[in-house]
Amino acid sequence: MKVTCDKWRVTGLRSEASARQAGDKKNAARCKAHSCHVSAFTLVEIMVAIVIFSVVIAAIYSTWTLILRASQVGQNTAAQAQRQRIALRTIEDSLTCIQSFQASMNYYVFLVQNGDQPELSFTARLPDVFPRNAKFFDPNLGKSFFLRRLTFTVEPGPGAEKDLVLRQNPVLMNLDPDEQQTPLVLARNVKKFNVECWDINTMDWVEEWDATNTIPPVLRINLVLGGNNEAGSTAPDVAVTRLIAIPSSTLPSGLQGNVAGAGAAPGGGGIPPRQ
Secondary structure: OHHHHHHHHHHHHHHHHHHHHHHHHHHHHHHHHHHHOOOOOOHHHHHHHHHHHHHHHHHHHHHHHHHHHHHHHHHHHHHHHHHHHHHHHHHHHHHOOEOOEHHHHHHOOOEEEOOOOOEEEEEEEOOOOOOOHHHHEEOOOOEEOOEEEEEEEEEEOOOOOEEEEEEEEEOOOOOOHHHHHOOEEEEOOEEEEEEEEEEOOOOEEEOOOOOOOOOOOEEEEEEEEOOOOHHHOOOOOEEEEEEEEOOOOOEOHHHHOOOOOOOOOOOOOOOOOOO
C-alpha cells in the first residue's frame, strides 16, 4: 500500500516536471517568433534622416550669419552717423564763437581751402565745454586761453583712409608738439570734406574765400564718411550737407578801441582771461 502510493506520487512529480519543460519550450518558441517581427530603421532611412538634419542645420547657420552681418552693418552705419554729427557739431559750435578784429588781421585770418588737402582755419573764443579745453588752462598763471585758432584738416589716417582732425593753439602761441603730433580726430574714413562760402557780392556759393580779412555770412559744409572696412563690412557711405550761419563779423579798427579781447594789442603780456 505504502509503496504503491509512493510510486504514484513520484510518477505525478515527473509528469508535472515534463509539463513545465514543455511549457518553457513553447514560451521560448513564442518569444523567438515575436522577436523576429520587431520593427527597426533601415540604413537608407538613417541616411535620409542625416541628410534632412544637415539641411536644417545649414539653413539655421545661413540665417544666423545673415542676421549677424546685418547687425554689424547697422551698427557701423549708426557709428558713422554719430561721428558725423559730432564732427559737424564741433565745427558749428566753433563757428558761432568766431571773432575777428581788423586792427590785427594776422591773428584773425579766415582761411578756406578745398581740393586734395581741404582746410578750414579761424579764431574763436570757445566755451568751457569745447573739446580739449582743459588742456589750455594754465594753473600757474591762473589764465585760460579761450581765444584760440582752430584748424580743421583732412589728413592720412590708418591704412588708406583719411581722417578729419582738429588742432588748436592760442593766438599768440604756436602749436605745441603734442597738438601737432596727436590732433583731435573728429571723424575717420572721410571721403569728402568741402566748405563753401556765400559771397554777398556775387550772390553765389564760392569754394575759395579770397577776402581772408572778412567773415562770410553763411557756410555750406559737405561731409561724406565712408563705410567701415574692418571685418569685411559693407556699410554704405554717409553724406550730409549743413548750412551754418555765422553771427559774427569783423570789427572795424575805428570801433575796436580797448574792447576786452580785442586784437589791437593782442600781445599785452597774454590773452585776457575769459570774463
